[in-house]
Amino acid sequence: MQNPNSQAPAGIMARLPTGLAGAVFWLGLWFCALYVIRRWISGGFGTFLGFIQFFVGIALVGVAIPFLWRFVRQRMLWSLRNKLVLTYILIGLAPVVLFVTLVSVLAYVAAGQFAIHLVDSRLLAELTRMTSENERRAELAAITLQRRSAAPLETAIEADRNSTVEVSRRTLPRDAEAFLNGAPVAISSKPASRDKSVLGLPPWATEIPGGHFSSLVLDGNELFLVAIHQERWNDGRLFTYMTSTPVDNQVLNIVAEGLGRTSLQPESTSNHTRLQSSSAPAQSAIPAQSTIPAKPETMGKAVSWIVGGFEPQGVSLIDLPVQFPSTQPVTDWSSGRPDNILIAIESRPSLLLTQLFGASLSGFVPDVLRISLIILTILFAIIEIVALWAALRLSRTVTKSVADLYSATQHIDQGDFSYRIGVTSSDQLAELSTSFNTMTGSLQRLLQEQKEKERLQNEISIAQEVQANLFPLHAHGILQLDLHGICRPARSVSGDYYDFLVFHEEASNGVVSRKETGVGIAIGDISGKGISAALLMATLHSAVRAYRFASEELVFSESSVEGLMASREPRGGGADDLFHSPGRILSLLNRHLYRSTQPEKYATLFLAHYDVASARLTYSNAGQLPPLVLCQNGSIRRLDKGGTVVGLMDGMHYEEDSFHLRPGEIMVAYSDGVTEPENDFGEFGEERLMEVVARYRDQPLHIISNQVMQALDAWIGAAEQPDDITLVLARQPIN
Secondary structure (H helix, E strand, O other): OOOHHHHHHHHHHHHOOOHHHHHHHHHHHHHHHHHHHHOOOOOHHHHHHHHHHHHHHHHHHHHHHHHHHHHHHHHHOOOHHHHHHHHHHHHHHHHHHHHHHHHHHHHHHHHHHHHHHHHHHHHHHHHHHHHHHHHHHHHHHHHHHHOOOHHHHHHHHHHHHHHHOOOOOOOOOOEEEEEEOOEEEOOOOOOOOOOHHHOOOOHHHOOOHHHEEEEEEEEOOEEEEEEEEEEEOOOOOEEEEEEEEEOOHHHHHHHOOOOOEEEEEOOOOOOHHHHHHOOOOHHHHOOOOOOOOOOHHHOOOOOOOEEEEOOOOOOOOOOOOEEEEEEEEEEEOOOOOEEEEEEEEEEOHHHHHHHHHHHHHOOHHHHHHHHHHHHHHHHHHHHHHHHHHHHHHHHHHHHHHHHHHHHHHHHHHOOOOOOOOOOOOOOHHHHHHHHHHHHHHHHHHHHHHHHHHHHHHHHHHHHHHHHHHHOOOOOOOOOOOEEEEEEEOOOOOOOEEEEEEEEEEEOOOOOEEEEEEEEEEEEEEEOOOHHHHHHHHHHHHHHHHHHHHHOOOOOOOOOOHHHHHHOOOOOOOOOOOHHHOHHHHHHHHHHHHHHHOOOOOOEEEEEEEEEOOOOEEEEEEEOOOOOEEEOOOOOEEEOOOEEOOEOOOOOOOOOOEEEEOOOOOEEEEEOHHHHOOEEOOEEOHHHHHHHHHHHOOOOOHHHHHHHHHHHHHHHHOOOOOOOOEEEEEEEOOOO
16 A cells, blocks of 8 residues: 555655746755855865855846746736736836935035135135235345345234134134245244245246245145245246245134034045045156155154034934035146045035025024925925825726726626626716627627527528429430539528429320330529528419329319300310420419419429420420520520510410421520629620530530539629529530
8 A cells, every 4th residue: 555645755746846937946046055055164175165155146136037027027027906006106206216316416515616715615715714824924024135125124024913813613723935036035033933944936927927826835744834935026026925824723623613514525536536545655646847846754654534523413303414525626736737536425404505595594584485485395295195095086987997808808708798897987988888888798698599599490401402493404314405404502591493303105005104205304593592482382283293294183274264264175285285385384374373473473484395205395485585596507586475574464375386306406595694794804694605515516515514613603703693593504405
């Protein structure tokens, strides 16, 4: 007996994912296993496992992306509701998110640039003050030096400084230097607070175009605010007065007041990468053409940031920090070329707004504006939420209608045509549901009509089979006359009629022998088409056959109605006595159809009797297209003796005619469906019919009939057959 537990592993394996999901599962399992193993193994083997994990991770990503896409498309996006929700989010929410993101980025950049602009403006303001001071002090220095007295110069400069200085935190220490023709001139008897050769006068500043210079300069790894004033004296000497202020934490504290924190890196951006990555001496960063050496204490040392101000604190949750880096233009003191250094600002929107609007930020009107903006922002958020909610509700309405339609189609697919969708609204989707209900009702009626049509088609098929049995394909046992007939209906059943009636010799004892004495030929066309014409055709067929069999008992005279009913005139001979007179048969058929059918119903009929003994053909034509006899010499005889159609008027009489049918002659009887089909060249016509018969006159009759039908089909082409086609051929064989 098999252990039931042996099937458990197979069941577990069968439940594991396969295909793309299986690949994601197994690759993810391998990736996690390698990650766990690497935490316990180090060294070369751990590195090897790391490489394997890397490639497994790449394969996992390559398989997971198409798997996730297929999962989202088949599971999450299969529902129309999810698709509409995603569409509304992409159309409505995505632009808002992008707009808010763009505005936030622009606001952040604008805030950072504004903070940088404030720092730059404050540095420029300090340089402007230094320039204006230089102009006054340069005039005093010029007057005093021309008198060749340094003490009065120091006294005059100190007096000017004391008259213009602001006794406040913003007062910056400044160093002044004077030069005549580029050579330094002592303007103070006090010991220097720092090395006066820190700056000096570089060669490019010996003679400055315009006589004025003010800028933030970079001397090695130190920053200075420098203002220079030059003028040429009457004796031709060039006097230069220079004021400088080192940019340190004290300066940046003043510059960053009310902004937050400001940081400067006193290093040229063009040499930043080289100085950070090279171990060469720091003086290599100084251009070769400079004649001013870098300070010895800065050579070979790492450059640090100069920081001023304080770390800004936010006043609310939306008062986010603004940290923005940029570059600050400087002048390289050794070469005079423009350069840039790094600057970083850390501030808050509240501080920047205070600097932007100043005192106007407080008060009744600004408070009203601020509250109005907050209310407007909240209102916009509410409108966005309401719009999203309305979109979801609309999508639910749409998807409910689609779901109802889907459910209805499933019921229809199962054959439940009585199912109807419940309509509760009055929009276009409700009209669609109503139209679907109407369509379902129409389909139900059409199916019922289809069943009824199939029933009628079955009955018509039975009628077609019955009618086919009424048409004789050939006459058995007639050696003296070849016969062939064909009828091709335009619809399911035909209104044309043809028949062959063979007569045999009657013995004296009433027994019918098998010797043929004659044959009757009938061809007709009933007015109209379809079922009504087929029924009248069956009536005509039955009447002709009835009069043929009744000829054994009844023979009516032609004198009057009373004579027809009262007299019986034996004519002698066999059972074909009555068919010796086709005209009499037509008269009887005319009376019968006139009295038993509607007035508008009538038929054309050609009746003929061929006598075997004499080879004579007696005929009468009641409105039928005259049959044609193709003689041996190629001439054509028209069999047109008779009268009008049968069943239209009462008391009609029909003429008869007879002729001797010679060997090889062919009688061609046909309906209007043979000669009247048209195309672009006109009707098919009797001439083409007889050309085909004459071309194949020596062939068997069924071959001649087949050639005629092929010629008709070629003439009609792809068009619908316009009328019933009936063709009867009779030929006297050549002995």
